[in-house]
């Protein structure tokens with residue numbers, strides 16, 4: 001701890017030391033943004049098993065969610081408007097200011113806006129606080145969120161129906177119950193999850209995945225992307241998942257549990273990009289999004305595909321959300 005003791009440092013040395021370290025932090029923050037922006041542009045988080053840059057920053061670099069979000073947004077803005085790198089490195093702009101400024105910048109106004117924003121702002125009216133979930137203790141969290149009038153009225157009405165002031169009518173308890181019901185609704189809608197499964201409809205379409213199969217695959221893989229990096233890290237994505245055929249339907253692969261695996265939207269196309277190249281896949285994406293194309297009509301703007309790669313990864317016990325109904329099996333035109 002000797003290196004952190006300052007009691008023996010004189011006043012005239014402490015002040016320049018403090019100022020110098022602040023300047024160093026600013027310069028390093030500018031360099032960090034530059035690294036982050038280039039890392040993001042190359043999408044290097046994907047081959048090491050992360051579905052997004054945010055997940056990589058939190059899961060691999062150890063940033064908090066707030067810090068990761070702030071740095072990523074600032075890095076992307078600075079990549080588009082490089083003068084932000086200098087503004088941050090010189091201490092003229094802090095990252096929260098970059099975050100507020102970024103959506104309003106254009107090529108024309110960026111120099112002027114950055115100059116004005118670099119001046120300490122005058123006090124202004126409070127704005128809505130961003131949603132925040134803060135761990136308080138094991139299995140306990142604080143939720144901070146801004147409600148609109150409808151959400152506020154729904155909450156109060158639900159409390160009134162339960163009998164405001166009675167056990168279980170507290171805001172946290174009402175939210176828990178509401179979220180539980182909503183989760184069941186989404187599971188039923190997107191994953192065909194049910195405690196009373198019926199008989200699946202027969203279909204001659206080999207791309208159609210029966211509800212029973214979707215349930216089995218989802219439960220087997222704990223509703224989590226099955227991509228693993230070369231180092232063995234399994235992607236932790238549990239949202240925006242799609243069913244991927246290990247053996248493509250065009251090559252005879254069936255919609256069976258052994259031939260299906262959940263993949264997130266970041267990793268679902270990754271194998272195809274490795275095989276066909278990023279440029280080729282980008283062309284496919286554009287074609288799929290073109291109004292009037294078969295893929296566009298069938299799947300909205302989502303790019304879905306089939307790929308051939310290793311089988312499903314061992315699943316880790318985990319409770320998670322249901323997958324999207326989007327499925328590579330629904331693609332009308334496999335690659």
Ligand SMILES: [Zn+2]
Nearest residue numbers: 225235264267
């Ligand atoms: Zn993934």
